[in-house]
Amino acid sequence: MPPSTHLAVLDDEADITQLLATYLAGHGFRVSQVHSGGALMELMSRDAPELVLLDLGLPGEDGFAIARQLREHWRCGLVIVTGRSDAVDKVVGLEVGADDYVTKPFDLRELVARVKAVLRRLAPAGAAPVKATTEPASLLRFADWQLDIAARRLLNPKGHEVTLTTGEFDLLNTLVTHPGRVLSRDFLLEHARGRDAGPFDRTIDVQIGRLRRKIEADPDMPQIIKSVRGAGYILIPKVEAA
Structure with missing residues (x-):
């Protein structure tokens, strides 16, 4: 994973985005902090990240609608990071196309591991092949x-x-x-x-x-x-x- 891998963190709480940005930057990521759906869409049009960390609990906004919009218009990783631990919310999050769903509070090391796992799956070539009974053709x-x-x-x-x-x-x-x-x-x-x-x-x-x-x-x-x-x-x- 190149050091310039670009992530976006969307959360309405600036202290959370700053915490995540600082920690992720320490692991070699370039991180953009945004605090609304509109700001995220502007970033996607200007400097689209490879992966978005999306909080669902945005005041006055529907986090699921933002996830759907991302999936309709961009091919990027999507990890929902939210305080909503209800199973129904998790199912809906996966239904709208999230690659992973992490509930708060979370371990920062685990979050980084999950982000890296999603990015590995996004890599179109050179990724480790799935072990199978025979070597698969392309x-x-x-x-x-x-x-x-x-x-x-x-x-x-x-x-x-x-x-x-x-x-x-x-x-x-x-x-x-x-x-x-x-x-x-x-x-x-x-x-x-x-x-x-x-x-x-x-x-x-x-x-x-x-x-x-x-x-x-x-x-x-x-x-x-x-x-x-x-x-x-x-x-x-x-x-x-x-």
Whole structure:
């Protein structure tokens, strides 16, 4: 990770943004502090960061709406850092495209580790490959879909690109490079998200649901990514090099 990696910290409390900026700068990041959604959007247009740390509890603003706007217009890492610890908020945060969700109070060392993990997953090339039974090709075909691992793109059967978040791509990549194998939630979280699962972590279930809505003809009757009760998920179609 180059020392110039640019992060943006959005929080309405200046002491929090200053604390994070100082600590992150000590780990080699260039950090911009912003205190409103409008200020963040102006920064994105002028000097877009590689990753945004977003607080949801902004006075008079909807943090989820800001997250959606980021996902609609920019490809960057997104880590929600918030005092909202409710499971529903976490699920919504992941649904709108966050790559990770960290609740306050948090350990600064853990936050830096999570930021670095997201940035590693964003790297288009040179990242450590997922361990699989065989060395994956760069372009893989399954059920007439094509996953371009090097370019981090998914093409539908008509050849059109389907936009995936960083987390969705990494999850699909893990499934496609382990076809026909039942993969547990712990395995998927470790390999696709770079961290261990907590006892109530439903991150993988949320992202599987999002993936199904994008690639299944009928998300309620999935034929590509199937659930195995009590065990995890499995990619059903044959995978071959395109």
